[in-house]
Amino acid sequence: MSLREGGGRMTAQSSAPNPSRGRWAWLRWFNAERITAIVILGVGIYLIIGSFQLRLFTKNGSVGAGLFPFIVAIVLTGLTAVWVGTLVFRKRIQDPANPLEEVVDHALGVEDVHDADHDYGKAIDEATQEAIDEYVVDERHGRRRLIVVVAASIVMIPLITYLGMVVDLYLYISAMLIFVAKVKWWKALVWTLLGAAVLAYGGYKLGIYFPDPFGLNTIMARWGL
Amino acid sequence: MDVWSGLMDGFVHILTWQNLLWALLGCALGMLTGVIPGFGPAAATSLLLPLAFFVGPVASTVMMAAIYYGSMYGGTITSVLINVPGEVSSVATTLDGYAMTKNGQAGKALAIAAIGSFIGGVIAFVGLVFATNFSSLAVGLGPHEIFAVTVFALSLVIGLTGKSLIKGLIAALLGLFVGFVGLDPVTAAQRFTFGNPNLSDGIDFVIVAIGLIGLAEILESIGQNVIMDFRGNIGPVRLTWNDFKVSMGAIARGTGIGFFYGLLPGSPAAAATLTSYAVEKRVSKHPEMFGKGAIQGVAGPETTNNALGMSNYIPLLTLGIPSSTTMAILLGAFTINGLQPGPQLFAQHADVAWTLIASLFVANIILFIMSMPLVRMWVGILRIPTLILYAATLGFMTIGAFSVRNNIVDVFIMWIAGLAGLLFRKIDLPIAPMALTLVLGPLLEQNFRRALTIEQGSFLGLVNGPVTEVVYGALGLLIVWRIVSAIRTRAKARRKAAAAAVDAPAPTSISV
Numbered sequence: 001m002s003l004r005e006g007g008g009r010m011t012a013q014s015s016a017p018n019p020s021r022g023r024w025a026w027l028r029w030f031n032a033e034r035i036t037a038i039v040i041l042g043v044g045i046y047l048i049i050g051s052f053q054l055r056l057f058t059k060n061g062s063v064g065a066g067l068f069p070f071i072v073a074i075v076l077t078g079l080t081a082v083w084v085g086t087l088v089f090r091k092r093i094q095d096p097a098n099p100l101e102e103v104v105d106h107a108l109g110v111e112d113v114h115d116a117d118h119d120y121g122k123a124i125d126e127a128t129q130e131a132i133d134e135y136v137v138d139e140r141h142g143r144r145r146l147i148v149v150v151a152a153s154i155v156m157i158p159l160i161t162y163l164g165m166v167v168d169l170y171l172y173i174s175a176m177l178i179f180v181a182k183v184k185w186w187k188a189l190v191w192t193l194l195g196a197a198v199l200a201y202g203g204y205k206l207g208i209y210f211p212d213p214f215g216l217n218t219i220m221a222r223w224g225l
Numbered sequence: 226m227d228v229w230s231g232l233m234d235g236f237v238h239i240l241t242w243q244n245l246l247w248a249l250l251g252c253a254l255g256m257l258t259g260v261i262p263g264f265g266p267a268a269a270t271s272l273l274l275p276l277a278f279f280v281g282p283v284a285s286t287v288m289m290a291a292i293y294y295g296s297m298y299g300g301t302i303t304s305v306l307i308n309v310p311g312e313v314s315s316v317a318t319t320l321d322g323y324a325m326t327k328n329g330q331a332g333k334a335l336a337i338a339a340i341g342s343f344i345g346g347v348i349a350f351v352g353l354v355f356a357t358n359f360s361s362l363a364v365g366l367g368p369h370e371i372f373a374v375t376v377f378a379l380s381l382v383i384g385l386t387g388k389s390l391i392k393g394l395i396a397a398l399l400g401l402f403v404g405f406v407g408l409d410p411v412t413a414a415q416r417f418t419f420g421n422p423n424l425s426d427g428i429d430f431v432i433v434a435i436g437l438i439g440l441a442e443i444l445e446s447i448g449q450n451v452i453m454d455f456r457g458n459i460g461p462v463r464l465t466w467n468d469f470k471v472s473m474g475a476i477a478r479g480t481g482i483g484f485f486y487g488l489l490p491g492s493p494a495a496a497a498t499l500t501s502y503a504v505e506k507r508v509s510k511h512p513e514m515f516g517k518g519a520i521q522g523v524a525g526p527e528t529t530n531n532a533l534g535m536s537n538y539i540p541l542l543t544l545g546i547p548s549s550t551t552m553a554i555l556l557g558a559f560t561i562n563g564l565q566p567g568p569q570l571f572a573q574h575a576d577v578a579w580t581l582i583a584s585l586f587v588a589n590i591i592l593f594i595m596s597m598p599l600v601r602m603w604v605g606i607l608r609i610p611t612l613i614l615y616a617a618t619l620g621f622m623t624i625g626a627f628s629v630r631n632n633i634v635d636v637f638i639m640w641i642a643g644l645a646g647l648l649f650r651k652i653d654l655p656i657a658p659m660a661l662t663l664v665l666g667p668l669l670e671q672n673f674r675r676a677l678t679i680e681q682g683s684f685l686g687l688v689n690g691p692v693t694e695v696v697y698g699a700l701g702l703l704i705v706w707r708i709v710s711a712i713r714t715r716a717k718a719r720r721k722a723a724a725a726a727v728d729a730p731a732p733t734s735i736s737v
Contacts, residue, residue, distance in 0.1 A: 033652040040395060047402060050417055058412070063677050065409035065416060068670045069402075076398040079391050086391075146448035150644070153619070157636050165627065173620045180447075181612035195617065204624060212627065 037084045044077030145180055152176065164220060165212035166205070170196040231571075232354055235579030239287060239587050247284045248584055251291025252591045258292075259299020260606045261614050265312030266534075267550040267660075268442045269296035271434040272618065274554060274561075275625035282562035282577055287584040289558040293551060294588045297534055298342065298596050301527060302603055305334045306455045314494030314530050317502040321515060321522030328518045332462035332600070337472050337520055338527040339596040340464070345480040345528035346589040349535035352484050354582060356536075360543040360568045368675035369689050373696040375669050378546035380700055381489070383658040390707055393658050396649070400659035403428050404666030411674065423634040430557045430663050432626050432635045436642025437649075437656055438550065440622055443615050444647045455607035462600050472524035475505050479528030486529075487536030487548070494549065497533050498526035535585060541566050542578065545668070550657045553664045560664065 051073055054066030156172040163171070170192055177188035204212065214220070238244065254276075258269035273292050277285040300311025305322035318338065325334040366374070383393040406417045407427025418424040464472075479501045486497035505525040506515045515522050540546045545567025547553040559566050570578045596603075606614070626639040649656060662669075673687075680686025688697055 032648060036648060036652055036654070040399065043399075043402065047405075047417070054409075054414055054416060057682065061682060063411075063674045063682065065412045065414040067677075068673055069405050069416065072398055072401050072405075076395065076402070079395050079398070083391055083395065142448045146444060149444070149447055149619075150640075153640055156623075157633065157640065160627075160633055160636070165624065169620045169623060172623075173616050176616035176619065177613060181610060181616055183613065195620075200620075200624065212624070213631075213633070 034084075034087050037080060037087055041077065041080040041084055044073055044080050047073030048077060148180060149176065152179075160213055164214045166196055166200045167220065169200060228354060228357060231357075231575060231579040232583060234576065235581070235583030236586075238283060238576060238580040239583040244284060244287050244580070244584070245587070247280065247288040248291040248588050248591055251288035252295040252588060252595055255292035255295020255297075256299040256302075256592075256595065256603055257295075257606065258618075259296030259311055260302050260603050261299075261618065262303050262307060262309045262607070262611050263311065263442055263446045264296070264439075265300050265310070265315070265442075265551075266293055266296040267312060267554065268439045269299065269311075270551055270554045270558075271431075271437075272439040272622060272625065274431045274434060274558060275628045277431075277558040277561045278628065282564055282574075283580050285558055285562055286564075286577060286581045287588075289555055290581060290584050291588040291591065293534065293555060294346075294531075294585075294592045295595075297530060298339065298592055299603065301338045301342075301530075302335065302600070303607065305338065305523070306331055306457075306459070306604065306607060312494070314498050314533075315526075316495060317498040317526035318523055318530075320502065321517075321519050324516060324518040325520070325523065326457065326459075329458075329460050330518060331457070331459035333460065333464060333468065333520065334523045335459065335600050336462050336464050336597065337468065337524045339593060339600075340469075341472065341476045341479060341524045341528035342531035342596075343589060343593040344476050345483060345530075345532035346535050347586070348480045349484045349487070349532040350582075350586050350589065353535055353538055353542075353585070356488075356539045357542060357571065357578075357582070359539075360571045366568070366692065368672040368679065369687060370692045370696070372669065372672040372676055372687065373693040373700075374544060375546065375665055375672070377696050377700050377703075378540070378544065378548075379658070379661060379665065379669075380703055383661075389653070390711065392654050396655050397658035397662045400662030401666045401669070403433060403659075404430075404663055404670075410667075410671070423632065426630070428638060429629050429635065431561070431629050432639050433642045433663055434554055434557060434660060435622055435626055436639040437646040437659065438554075440619075440639060440643030441646025441650060441656075443618060444643055445650055446611070447615060448647070455604065459601065459604055462597065468520055472520055474508070475501075475521040475525035476528045478504055478508075479525040480532045482525075483529035483532030483534075484536045487533040488539055489548070494530065494533055498529050501525040501529040531589075538582075538585065542570065542582075543568065545570075547661060547664065550660045553657075553660045556664045565668070 047069055051066035051070035054069070055064040056067045056070055057064045152172065152175055156168060160168045162168075173195070174188050174192045177183040177192060178185050181188075183191075200212075239248070254273055255266075255269055258264055258272055259266065261269075264272075270289065270292055274289075277289060280288065296311070300315050301318060301322075304310045304315040304318040306326055308319050308323040308326075310316045310319050322334045322338070325331060379397060383390070383397050402417070404427075406424055408414070408425055409416050415425065482501045482504065483497055486494070486500075502515075502522060502525060505519075505521045506512045509515065509519065509521060511519070537548050537552050540548050541552050541556060545556075545565060547556045556566055559570075564570060564574055564577060622639065623636055626636045627633065629635055646656060648654075649659075676687055676689075677684070680689065688694060
C-alpha cells in the first residue's frame with residue numbers, strides 16, 4: 001500500500017529558472033500526469049498509423065494483423081483525448097484539512113464505506129498516518145537515493161556483457177549496500193561475496209545450470225564467471 | 226472424470242516427495258518475499274514467476290500456488306508487526322493487528338491470523354472443489370462467447386479498479402498494446418517492433434510483470450525513504466481458549482464473506498476484508514475495543530483474505546478469467562507451461578487442474594505448520610534493514626528477468642516497465658487492468674479474429690447467439706450503472722464541497 005501523502009497530486013513548485021513567472025510560466029502546466037497523458041496520446045496515434053500499415057483486412061477479405069490493434073488504438077486515443085481534456089479544463093479542488101483521507105480512500109476504493117458513516121474509515125486514516133509518521137523519514141532524501149539506484153542500474157545492465165552476470169551483480173549489490181544502505185564497506189563486500197557464491201554461483205549456476213552470461217575475461221570465464 | 230475421483234487423483238499426484246518439496250519451497254519463498262515490507266502477494270509472485278520456467282507444469286503450478294499462500298501470510302506479518310500491509314486487502318488487519326503488537330500481543334495476533342487463514346482456506350477449498358462442476362457448462366463455448374465473456378470479465382475488473390474508469394480502461398488498453406509487440410501469430414507480420422529484432426518474439430509477460438509490479442514497488446519504497454524494520458518482541462505465539470471462543474464467530478463469518486467476494490471477478494479484496502471488519506464491529510458486544518487490539522478484528526479480515534484467495538481460483542479455473550493482479554500472474558505461470566486455464570483445462574489437462582486444486586489444500590497445511598512454530602524465524606527477516614533486503618531483491622530480479630529468455634534486453638525492458646510502474650503509481654493509473662490484459666490480450670485477440678473470420682468480417686455477427694446477447698446486455702447495463710454512479714458521486718462531491726465552502730470561509734488550495 002502506498003504511504004504517500006498527497007497521492008500523485010504533488011507537483012514541482014520551484015526550479016531554476018522559476019517557472020511560475022515570466023516566459024517560463026507555461027512550464028508549470030506540465031506535471032507527471034499531463035506529460036504521461038500526452039505521451040499515451042502519442043502512442044495511440046502511432047498505433048492507429050501502424051495498424052493501418054499492417055492492413056485491417058487481407059486481400060482475400062480475412063481479418064488482417066492490424067484490425068484488432070486498430071480498434072484498440074481508436075479507443076485508446078479517444079479515451080486519452082478525454083483524459084487530456086479533463087486535465088486541461090478541470091480545476092481540481094482539494095480540501096487541505098484531510099488530504100490523507102482522500103489518498104487512503106483512493107487506494108482502497110472505499111469511498112462508499114465512508115459515506116455509510118462507518119467510523120473505521122477514520123481508524124484507517126489514523127493507522128496510515130501513524131505509519132507515515134513512524135517510517136517515512138525524509139522524502140527528499142529518498143528521492144535522491146532513488147536516482148542513485150536507477151543510475152547505478154543503468155550502468156549495471158550493459159556491463160553484464162563485459163563482466164559476466166555473477167561479477168556484475170556482485171559489484172552492483174555491494175555498491176547498493178555501501179552507498180545506499182550505508183553498510184560498512186568490508187561488511188558489504190564480504191556478505192555480498194557469500195551471497196553471490198552461495199545463491200548466484202552455487203544455486204543458479206551449479207544447482208539448476210542457469211546459463212548466465214560469462215565475462216569477456218577468459219580466466220574468469222573458465223571459472224564460469 | 227467426476228469431482229471425487231479427480232480430487233483423489235490430484236492428491237495422488239501432489240503427495241509425492243518432489244511435489245511436496247516444491248510446495249514447501251514455494252511456501253518458504255512466498256513467506257520470505259511476502260515479509261519484505263511493502264511486498265504483497267502480487268509483487269512476491271511476480272518476482273518469483275521466472276522459477277516457473279525451470280520446473281515442469283505440475284511442479285510450477287504447485288509451487289506458484291504455494292508462493293501465493295506464503296506471500297499472503299508474509300504480508301500479514303508485516304501488517305501486524307510494523308503496520309505496513311503488503312497490499313490493500315491487508316489494511317483491515319493493521320487496524321487491530323498493529324494495536325495488538327503495541328499491547329505486546331503480536332504473537333497472539335499472528336497465531337489467530339494463521340488459524341483463521343487455515344480454517345477459512347479449508348472451508349473455501351471445499352467450495353472450490355464443488356464449483357469445478359461449473360467448468361463443464363463452459364466447455365461448449367465458441368470464440369464468440371469466449372470473446373464476449375472475457376470482455377465482460379475485464380470490464381468488471383477494470384470498472385472496479387481505482388477511482389477513474391477512464392484511467393482503468395487506458396491502463397487495460399496499454400496492456401493490450403504491449404501484447405501486440407512481436408510477430409503476428411497468423412500472418413507472421415512484424416507488429417510494432419520498431420525494426421528491432423530483439424522485439425520480434427514479443428515482450429514477455431513475466432518481464433513486464435516483474436518490472437511493473439515488483440520493481441515499481443521497491444523503487445517506490447526506496448523513493449519514500451521508508452525505513453521499516455521490527456525491533457520489538459512478539460510475545461508468546463499461542464491462544465487461550467477464550468481467545469479462540471471469541472474468534473470462532475469472526476472466522477466463520479469471514480469465511481463466508483471471503484468466499485462470496487472471491488466469486489465475483491473484479492471485486493476488490495480490500496472491500497471484502499473491510500466488510501468483514503465492519504461486520505465484526507457491528508456484532509461485537511464491545512465495539513469500542515476495535516482499533517485498540519480486538520482479536521476479532523484480526524481473525525475476521527485474515528480469514529476473509531484467505532477464503533477469498535481460495536475462491537478467486539473459481540473464475541480462473543472455470544472460465545479462465547483472473548479476478549485480480551495476483552491471479553493474472555498465476556495465469557501467466559500456466560501459460561508459460563503451455564496450459565490455458567478455463568473449461569478446457571479440465572478436459573485436456575485434468576491431472577494438472579486437480580493437482581493444482583489438491584496443492585491448494587496441501588499448501589494451506591504447510592503454511593499453517595510453517596507459520597505457527599516458525600513465526601519467529603520469519604519475524605527475524607524484519608530485523609534485517611529494509612534497504613539490504615531491497616538491494617538483494619534487485620539482484621534477484623535481474624537474474625529472474627534475464628533467465629526468461631537469456632537476453633540482456635529483457636533486463637532493460639524490466640527496468641523500463643519498473644520506471645513506468647513507478648510513474649503510474651504516482652499518477653494513479655491502476656496497474657491491475659494492465660496486468661490482466663497483458664495475460665488475456667492474446668486470448669482476446671485470438672478469439673476476436675476467429676469469431677470475425679467465421680462471420681466473414683461482419684462485426685454484428687459477434688453478437689451471435691443467446692450467450693453473447695446476454696453477456697453484451699449485461700455489459701451494457703454495467704456501463705450505464707457505472708456512468709450513473711459516477712454522475713451521482715460527482716454531484717455528491719460538489720454538494721460536499723459547496724457545504725464545506727459555506728462552513729469554512731477560508732479559501733481552499735487549488736492544485737493545477
